[in-house]
Amino acid sequence: MGEIRKEVQQENQELRTLRHTASHVLAQAVKKLFPAAKLAIGPAIDTGFYYDFDVDAPFTSQDLQEIEKEMQRIIKRNAKLERFVLPREEAIALMREKNEPYKVELIEDLPEGEELSFYKMEDFVDLCAGPHMPSAGKVKAVKLLQAAGAYWRGSEKNKMLQRIYGTAFDSREALEAYVTQLEEAKRRDHNKLGRELELFTTSDLIGQGLPILLPKGARVVQLLQRFVEDEEEQRGYLLTKSPLMAKSDLFKVSGHWDHYYEGMFVLGDKEMDARGEEVLALRPMTCPFQFQAYLNRTRSYRDLPLRYNETSTLFRNESSGEMHGLIRVRQFTISEGHLACRPDQVEAEFRGCVELAQFMLDTLGLREDASYRFSKWDPNNREKYIGDAEVWESTQVFMQEILDSMGIDYTAEDGEAAFYGPKLDIQMRNVHGKEDTLITIQIDFQLAERFGMTYTDSDGQKKHPVILHRTSIGCYERTLALLIEKYAGAFPTWLAPTQVKVLTITERCDDWAREVETLLRASGIRVELDLRNEKIGFKIREAQMEKVPYMLVVGDKEVEDRTVAARSRKDGDLGVQEPQDVLTRLLAEIRTRVR
């Protein structure tokens, strides 16, 4: 096994080298066609490569075509790459001479005394650590995909450069396979498929980031919510229902007024607030609301852990360019929960949260696509966070120890924490490979004190509980989006908005079809009746069946026997059966969901 993995890694490394070389070919081509272009950076990425340029006008799609042709010529000439090294000062001088200010800046940021490597390909020279293919001809297949703006050094304070994305492979076939894969991804894209399947829609009148769940989408979300609430109840959670808005006072205590004002929908403004007028804001999270539930009466150490959950709708004023389908929206509903624990309970409760999240992912079939991120604070950016450095550091160590003891394979990242504590984020990739957080579990040693939440310990002392913030499947809209893409719209039977489609061949069967519908519906099966009486056969029906687990066809011959022809998405033709038999089978199938 180790050997195979090693080989795969080596292959990936070679592909990255090839793509990095392709980015140099791109830069050379751009320099030839647009001599005024200034070079920034051009790395290989997982799916290909890009290069950033500072140019007067953005690249058009025609520009890309011409650049790609020029790249083909360089590859055909099999231009050789030669490495050479310069001391720092000479390197800066060379880049000044070539009028490449971004390269100069890059070199100046590198440590003193370091030798700097360059690669020369024909008359084109680029600062680069390498490695590279020996010649451009090794790039067998290359394709430019798109141009887009990107900030220099990834900061919106800097100038926006023009980035060209492309991909490269060592064979024509591999490139074609990748392009096919991109088309397949587009087909599964929840934003397209979800609209086609009438799961959701949007309205220009309602606004950006505010999708409407249509009956089928609303049904799936309802099923998910019932499932989550039932499961959490079994695990000792207590459901709350708290208001969707609160006075600014609440958010001042929580710290959101200072740390999250831009992200909130405030019904009024800071000036009104300063004048002492009542200013309400829609809630961007549930924490302080559930804290008020905790504060309803005095708490004993015997009451802990106290686990609150809520199917909670939140509002966040995302900036206009961020919104995307059901993945990034301005209003969403989340399976939110807060656990108040004694210090000696935190570890077990944290584990319980992780296990619950994993159980949810297993049930939905998403676990294999999840990755874990340990999101830490950024000690160099103190104004983003509340509390003392010691609390942060000790909380992070504490969390890390739990993660390690659970054997969770995570990546640690600085600057990704919530403003009040570190997080374990469970990340999911969408069909295009873009990553988003689905589930988050956080440890918070700070807010209980801010809100004056206490319990009386066995020694009679008032103490602050430790708060765990957590979601179990995260936001329902986002989960729905991931499920659409995971199953290409063909939901598992227990989640399918339509479990059975009842069809007829002639209107003489319509009454009998309605009886079958009533029978199934009475048993809690989600039925869609289609009385169009189309004269089409099973093979054709399969096309529309793709998204529906079961299909029943009612016809005259079957009417005589009081039977229906049944077909399953999974098992194919089930033959002609008594409706009761079909019902039994269906119920069994629906109950196969993990419990």
Next chain:
RNA sequence: GCUGAUGUAGCUCAGGCGGUAGAGCACCUCCUUGGUAAGGAGGAGGUCAUGGGUUCGAGUCCCAUCAUCAGCUCCA
């Protein structure tokens, strides 16, 4: 928010140089027919995203706004 592209019937799209809108599929009615994306006849549906402007006249040109898409930045 930034860069770019896009916005014509439910869907996919046509509409060279400005002269007040079309196709396929879907939908509705009727006929034919119990079944392999069936045939025939007819029908409905668009203030061309919205608001301004230029013009005798704008889907077509200009500006603004809104929305959608890709990427960046930010985040669940």
